[in-house]
Each structure stands twice: as C-alpha cells, then as structure tokens.
Amino acid sequence: MLKQDSSQAIALKDQFVEAVLNRNSKDAAAAIDSALAFGLSPGDIYVNILSESQILIGKMYHEGKVSTALEHFATETALGQMIKVSNAFPSSKSNGLKAVVACVEGNMHSFGARIIADFLRLDGWEVEFLGSDTLTPDLIQFVSTGGVDLMALSVSLEEQLPHVQDIMEALRGLETSPKLILGGGCPQITSLVKQSRSPQESVKIIVGADPIEAMVGARILCGISETDSKLDSLEDYLVIIGEQIQKLRKEKSWSQATLASSCGLDRTYISAVEHGKQNLTIGAAVKLADALNTSLVSLLSQQ
Ligand code: B12
Numbered sequence: 001m002l003k004q005d006s007s008q009a010i011a012l013k014d015q016f017v018e019a020v021l022n023r024n025s026k027d028a029a030a031a032i033d034s035a036l037a038f039g040l041s042p043g044d045i046y047v048n049i050l051s052e053s054q055i056l057i058g059k060m061y062h063e064g065k066v067s068t069a070l071e072h073f074a075t076e077t078a079l080g081q082m083i084k085v086s087n088a089f090p091s092s093k094s095n096g097l098k099a100v101v102a103c104v105e106g107n108m109h110s111f112g113a114r115i116i117a118d119f120l121r122l123d124g125w126e127v128e129f130l131g132s133d134t135l136t137p138d139l140i141q142f143v144s145t146g147g148v149d150l151m152a153l154s155v156s157l158e159e160q161l162p163h164v165q166d167i168m169e170a171l172r173g174l175e176t177s178p179k180l181i182l183g184g185g186c187p188q189i190t191s192l193v194k195q196s197r198s199p200q201e202s203v204k205i206i207v208g209a210d211p212i213e214a215m216v217g218a219r220i221l222c223g224i225s226e227t228d229s230k231l232d233s234l235e236d237y238l239v240i241i242g243e244q245i246q247k248l249r250k251e252k253s254w255s256q257a258t259l260a261s262s263c264g265l266d267r268t269y270i271s272a273v274e275h276g277k278q279n280l281t282i283g284a285a286v287k288l289a290d291a292l293n294t295s296l297v298s299l300l301s302q303q
Pocket of ligand 1: 075210
C-alpha cells in the first residue's frame, strides 16, 4: 500500500469534480480507482473526495450555476462510486444488529445518510438504507418489523422537525422500539431532542454530527462494545478514543508535536483529543488515522 497523503485526495477531488462537470463518468471513476490504488482510507475517499465534491457541486447548484440535471448526475455518479469504495474494504466482524438508515419525510439530502449507512456497515452492522424522503407511517411500519435495533435518521431542514416528533411519538407506542440516532445538519434538532427528554422517556435518542458520531453513538445506544457498561455518553467515548490515540502515538515513540506535524493539526488540539476534551471531526480523525498508519474504524474501535 502506498503512503497516504491528503494532497493526493485534494488532487483527486479536483479531478472528480472536473470529470463530473464535463459529464465524463469514465474519468470520475478513474479518480476513485486512483484513490483506491494509492491506498487512501475509506474515510479519506468518502470525506475528502466524494463529500467535498458533493458540497462543491451542490453549492454551484444552489447558486444557480449548474442545472438540476447536472446536480443529479453528480450525485448519482458519486453514489455509484461509493458502491465500489464500500466493496473495496472489508467490514468489521458482524455485531449481529440491524440498522435502518433513512431520510425523514421531506428530506432530499440523502448523500450524507448514505455515508452513515456505509460507515455503519463497515463497522459490522447489517444495514437497510432507505434513501431520501421516507413517509413517516411507512418508516414506522418498516422499523417496527424485521428485528430492527437502530434507526439512524437524517434531518436537514427545520420544516422536517414535526415529522421527527411524529416518529418519536410513534416509537413510544411500540412494544419494542429501536433506538434512535438523529443527524443531518438541521441546526434545531438538538433542542428538539432536549425538549423531549423526560425521566419517563422510553425511547433512547441521541444526536450525532458526522459518521464518527454515528458509529460511536450507535454502539453506545445499543451497548455493543465490551466496555459500554461504563459508557453513557459520547463524552465518555471521547476519553476512550483519546486513550487509543495516545497509545498508538506512544507505540511510535512520537511526541504530541511529532504527531501534530505529521497530520497537519495543532499540538494543543492533539493534547485535547488525547484527554477526551475535544469532539473529533471526521476530517481530523481521518488525518490522525492516516498519520498513525491505521484505519479509521480501528482508530475508533475499543481495543
Ligand atoms: C447537495 C445539496 C443538495 C442536493 C442534495 C442531493 C442529495 N441527494 O443528497 C439537492 C439539490 C437535492 C438539495 C436540495 C435542497 N437544499 Co441543499 N444542499 C446541498 C449541499 C450543497 C451539500 C449537502 C451534502 O451532500 N453535503 C455532504 C454530506 C456528506 O454532508 P451532510 O448531508 O451534512 O451529511 C453529513 C452530516 O450531516 C452527518 N449526517 C447526515 N445524516 C446523518 C444521520 C445521522 C443519524 C447522523 C448521526 C449523522 C448524519 O454525516 C454526514 C457525513 O459527514 C448543502 C450545503 C452544505 N455545505 O452541506 C445544501 C443545504 C443542505 N441545502 C439547503 C437547502 C436550503 C436546500 C433546498 C431547500 C433548496 C431549495 N430551495 O430547493 C432543497 C431542499 C430539498 C429537501 N426537501 O430536502 C441548505 C439547508 C439549510 C438549513 N439547514 O436550514 C444547505 C445547508 C445549503 C445552504 N447553505 O443554504 N440540496
């Protein structure tokens, strides 16, 4: 495997964007083939190439610079490449649990949800991905059958919040309800969940910001890691991730400054991460995993 280098990811992202804007699927596929051949991690490819391209071309669409047709072509091309990327990496051992990943009714932003689905699959979940705009009654019917342990729901706009409330209400009425993790960029989602929390709350819900928090949150909610009995929050998990990063750094006999310079992060950031005081972003986790020569999934798994 060749050394990973995020400048490679940036160049490949530029190649991917140019190919898509020129409606050249072959060149777009070639950019992702190169990323795989260079040994880039799944996190690097999903985040630094495919998500960044989606954000760039989506922004052009929102500014009226590209048509709906071209935006849809870009999205479908990236989603097609995700199948190849997902198949190129082995999943962790099955944890025996099933997750349904969906976009709440009215939400067309399915791209991020798809990344969550793929990361959960890589982390050992059986995943059923429903894509965009899933009608609430149908979603409830779907998760209340088929032995679903977790529902991961993507919510992007404030106007979708009433559907989330309906879903929470419906889950409370189920005999055995799946746990619920919410994310997807809607700024008001956290306050909705806070408001709904009461001592009697029967539905277990947390909010996550990115694929890492989805993986970690899913584990915590469903109690599937060995040390989970000690964990009841993402904060606890950050402490464990910090210890894991410190262990890998020390195995290399590196100082925090050496790790910081090899992954382009600040030393104080590394220190905060190692002490569990910093909520890691996906981008920083990818950089740390690359610098420590490990995969994103191993970096975040409890050893
Ligand atoms: C591409 C895009 C679109 C595409 C979506 C295509 C698709 N199939 O996904 C299309 C063209 C359909 C679209 C439509 C619209 N969009 Co738009 N879109 C974007 C854009 C540019 C990128 C979104 C994206 O894919 N990002 C990359 C992915 C990887 O990030 P993500 O979706 O946030 O997902 C990550 C996290 O949120 C998280 N996550 C996601 N789901 C979940 C679930 C769980 C459980 C967890 C834990 C985490 C999690 O993990 C993901 C990976 O890191 C964003 C701007 C931006 N910078 O993000 C605007 C943006 C989201 N859109 C916006 C708007 C306003 C719209 C429209 C209303 C525009 C319009 N007037 O038509 C419509 C709404 C359609 C609808 N009903 O949903 C706003 C939303 C503002 C807000 N939150 O209030 C944004 C932020 C643009 C802006 N700055 O105004 N959009």
